Amino acid sequence: ETGVTQTPRHLVMGMTNKKSLKCEQHLGHNAMYWYKQSAKKPLELMFVYSLEERVENNSVPSRFSPECPNSSHLFLHLHTLQPEDSALYLCASSSWTAPNYGYTFGSGTRLTVV
Amino acid sequence: AQKVTQAQTEISVVEKEDVTLDCVYETRDTTYYLFWYKQPPSGELVFLIRRNSFDEQNEISGRYSWNFQKSTSSFNFTITASQVVDSAVYFCALSVRETTDSWGKLQFGAGTQVVVTP
Numbered sequence: 106e107t108g109v110t111q112t113p114r115h116l117v118m119g120m121t122n123k124k125s126l127k128c129e130q131h132l133g134h135n136a137m138y139w140y141k142q143s144a145k146k147p148l149e150l151m152f153v154y155s156l157e158e159r160v161e162n163n164s165v166p167s168r169f170s171p172e173c174p175n176s177s178h179l180f181l182h183l184h185t186l187q188p189e190d191s192a193l194y195l196c197a198s199s200s201w202t203a204p205n206y207g208y209t210f211g212s213g214t215r216l217t218v219v
Numbered sequence: 220a221q222k223v224t225q226a227q228t229e230i231s232v233v234e235k236e237d238v239t240l241d242c243v244y245e246t247r248d249t250t251y252y253l254f255w256y257k258q259p260p261s262g263e264l265v266f267l268i269r270r271n272s273f274d275e276q277n278e279i280s281g282r283y284s285w286n287f288q289k290s291t292s293s294f295n296f297t298i299t300a301s302q303v304v305d306s307a308v309y310f311c312a313l314s315v316r317e318t319t320d321s322w323g324k325l326q327f328g329a330g331t332q333v334v335v336t337p
Contacts, residue, residue: 147329213262
């Protein structure tokens with residue numbers, strides 16, 4: 106498989122549930138990103154991983170916990186979410202030394218918190 | 220600091236009309252890249268074009284064209300003879316050279332929703 110793959114595509118979870126979003130890339134990239142896209146809001150960068158180390162965390166609540174076990178996989182672990190966390194969560198990857206070549210995005214996971 | 224402004228929130232056109240999306244950027248760096256991405260209803264952001272700050276040549280790809288003007292810090296995108304399949308959100312983005320060996324993350328604009336009706 107090529108490109109960036111995100112699973113699941115849709116997720117409905119209760120506020121007390123624990124779930125994980127998965128992102129996988131086979132592009133040889135060494136940087137991965139989580140973005141949140143809420144209705145009628147700009148893309149919000151949540152986390153950045155370079156060479157499997159977190160290099161940025163943009164004041165994201167602790168109920169979101171990222172994990173990057175290797176350069177090809179990125180997870181976003183979710184627990185005790187709020188309804189306002191409902192959004193499209195996008196994963197992207199790039200070359201860390203050359204993001205100027207652009208990011209490759211996955212199709213996103215559409216999350217609904219009930 | 221860098222900033223990308225897409226002042227148009229939504230543009231509605233009838234099929235076959237041309238539509239131009241504005242993008243204005245701010246940066247003090249002289250070396251940077253500009254991008255356009257398309258986000259159809261399926262959600263994935265699709266890369267359309269990358270342009271570096273030293274290349275002001277306009278580009279045409281099929282029905283798409285881009286007008287880069289450093290003098291006005293603009294990188295506008297035109298869809299000629301629009302089609303219903305062009306309905307999407309379009310994002311402009313900027314990446315600046317932070318050091319000799321590193322580039323900053325992509326800075327996205329707020330996006331412009333294009334609605335093309337038959």
